[in-house]
Amino acid sequence: MKTFVIAGALAAGLLSGCGGVGENGLEADSPSLATREDRLLCLSDFAVRYYSDATYTTQVGYETCWCGGTPQREGIRTSYRQVLWDNPCP
Secondary structure (H helix, E strand, C coil): CHHHHHHHHHHHHHHHHCCCECCCCCECCCCCCCCCCCCCCCCEEEEEEEECCCCCCCEEEEEEECCCCCCEEEECCCCCEEEEEEEECC
């Protein structure tokens, strides 16, 4: 009986400490990863070009980042990339 009470108290504590279940039966005030709007901050100044394949002839994307700002992207990111510059923030 004592073990059951301790286990119940532990479970209740974990549910309330980790967001738990809200009044409507869903997670309490936890946005899904698909709708979160966390902002990434740039930790360096950089520019990257992305290409369609290993020939590096057709550019399909571009990304820049400035210290303290958020990344700016156009097109798509691929594993075929060319870093134009990458400087640490002061």
